[in-house]
Amino acid sequence: MVLATGGYAYLWQYTSNPPTNTGDGIAIAFRAGAVVSDVEFIQFHPTITTLGDETMLLTETLRGEGAKIINEQGERFAFKYHERGELAPRDVLSRAIYMELMSGHRVYMDLSGIDDFEGKFPGVNDFLRRHGLSKADRVPIYPGAHFTIGGVRVNVRSETSIRRLYAIGEVADTGLHGANRLASNSLLEA
Numbered sequence: 261m262v263l264a265t266g267g268y269a270y271l272w273q274y275t276s277n278p279p280t281n282t283g284d285g286i287a288i289a290f291r292a293g294a295v296v297s298d299v300e301f302i303q304f305h306p307t308i309t310t311l312g313d314e315t316m317l318l319t320e321t322l323r324g325e326g327a328k329i330i331n332e333q334g335e336r337f338a339f340k341y342h343e344r345g346e347l348a349p350r351d352v353l354s355r356a357i358y359m360e361l362m363s364g365h366r367v368y369m370d371l372s373g374i375d376d377f378e379g380k381f382p383g384v385n386d387f388l389r390r391h392g393l394s395k396a397d398r399v400p401i402y403p404g405a406h407f408t409i410g411g412v413r414v415n416v417r418s419e420t421s422i423r424r425l426y427a428i429g430e431v432a433d434t435g436l437h438g439a440n441r442l443a444s445n446s447l448l449e450a
Contacts, residue, residue, distance in 0.1 A: 262418075263289060267408020267430030268299075274308045274404035276317040281408070285431040289412040295421040297433050298410030303441040306353035307369055308404030311391040318369055318384065318401060323347060325380060326373035329357065329401070331365040351440050354403035361402070368398035409437045 265285025269277040290296045307318040307329070323329070323346045329338050341356035342348035348356070357367050371377060371384075377395040378385045388394055412420050412427040414434055420427050 261425050263412060263420075263425070263427040263431045264429050265431045267411065269302060269405035269408055269430075272302075272405035274310065274315075274402040276305055276308055276315070276404055276406045281430070283408075285427070286411050289420060289422070289425065289427065289431075292422060292425070294425060294427075295413040296411065297413045298435075298439075301409035301437070301439050302405050303350065303407040303409060303437075304354040304403045305406035306350055306357050306403050307401045308406075309369070309399050309401050311387070311393070311400075314387070314390070315404075316384070316387050317404075317406070318399070320347075320350075322369065322371065322374065322381065322384070326375070328370040328373060329353070330368050330370050330398070331360055332368070333365075337365075349440075350406075357401065357403050367401055369401050370398055371395040407441050409433070409439070409441050 263285045266281040268281060268283030268286065269275045270279055270281040286296055305317055309316055309318055328336055329346045331337055336345060337360055338345040338348060338353060338356050342352045360367050372395055374395060393399065408430045411431050411433040414420055414427050414432045418426045418428050418432060
């Protein structure tokens with residue numbers, strides 16, 4: 261039997277995950293006696309937006325192309341937390357945005373500095389248009405649960421501690437990532 265049920269990042273208010281990622285596969289394996297580890301390790305993505313009833317992850321590529329992260333006063337506050345500002349690692353930028361929000365600020369992504377936004381980011385452009393926005397508008401952002409790092413402990417063959425039970429994907433804890441998953445290395449684990 262193979263568990264491939266995803267992680268549990270949907271348990272957070274802001275998440276890039278579908279409603280099915282509630283940790284059920286991990287719970288099933290745990291109740292059956294499988295070893296579960298590192299469940300406290302969750303990667304947060306710094307730039308999740310929710311408009312209406314729709315959520316979208318705003319990729320790092322936007323920031324690499326010139327998007328800025330600002331508060332309601334227009335301040336690029338990320339430099340207070342890390343010398344690379346908006347290009348800081350995900351965990352650092354997520355904490356910076358969280359601290360601003362906890363201080364009573366609102367946080368936005370300013371996309372106005374991106375050349376050929378509509379051509380380079382048609383999916384984001386369509387998402388904004390569906391909600392009456394464009395690249396000229398400030399887009400509200402929040403750090404959101406993105407990737408479950410912990411889960412059912414497996415070996416290099418995806419075997420769990422229960423004979424003939426395998427786990428793959430986010431339901432599994434391979435130990436590869438450590439406490440903070442790097443961006444774009446999901447294929448490495450596969």
